[in-house]
Amino acid sequence: xxxxxxxxxxxxxxxxxxxxxxxxxxxxxxxxxxxxxxxxxxxxxxxxxxxxxxxxxxxxxxxxxxxxxxxxxxxxxxxxxxxxxxxxxxxxxxxxxxxxxxxxxxxxxxxxxxxxxxxxxxxxxx
Numbered sequence: 001x002x003x004x005x006x007x008x009x010x011x012x013x014x015x016x017x018x019x020x021x022x023x024x025x026x027x028x029x030x031x032x033x034x035x036x037x038x039x040x041x042x043x044x045x046x047x048x049x050x051x052x053x054x055x056x057x058x059x060x061x062x063x064x065x066x067x068x069x070x071x072x073x074x075x076x077x078x079x080x081x082x083x084x085x086x087x088x089x090x091x092x093x094x095x096x097x098x099x100x101x102x103x104x105x106x107x108x109x110x111x112x113x114x115x116x117x118x119x120x121x122x123x124x125x126x
Contacts, residue, residue, distance in 0.1 A: 009060035011035035014113065019061050024126070027065055031078065031121040032057040033113060047084040047117045051091040054120045059095070062124055069095050071124040072102040078119040082108035088118055 005020035005027065013019060020029040034050035036043045044050045059069055079085060085106060112119050
């Protein structure tokens with residue numbers, strides 16, 4: 001059985017997908033762009049601001065399913081420029097308590113939707 005996750009505190013899907021899926025034991029969140037859910041578009045300009053918005057969107061979706069950032073077991077970070085890794089990493093680290101970091105992969109990609117600098121997807125345990 002799966003339940004579709006849909007938080008009004010995170011941007012709606014911009015294509016044929018959902019914010020996330022709850023399988024009962026695991027949550028699979030779609031990649032979160034740094035879209036401001038109130039504005040309906042990317043308003044942040046720097047990699048730090050965009051990382052913060054992407055992870056805030058992740059946190060809000062997790063909270064809608066009764067989970068927290070410490071529930072995350074794996075993240076995948078997509079960067080439009082790997083040179084932004086260190087700055088992204090600083091903000092990323094601030095969303096987790098020491099010792100509760102999830103496993104992670106990070107990649108540079110040719111481009112991201114809407115000209116984003118970062119997109120973050122997660123798998124979390126309930």
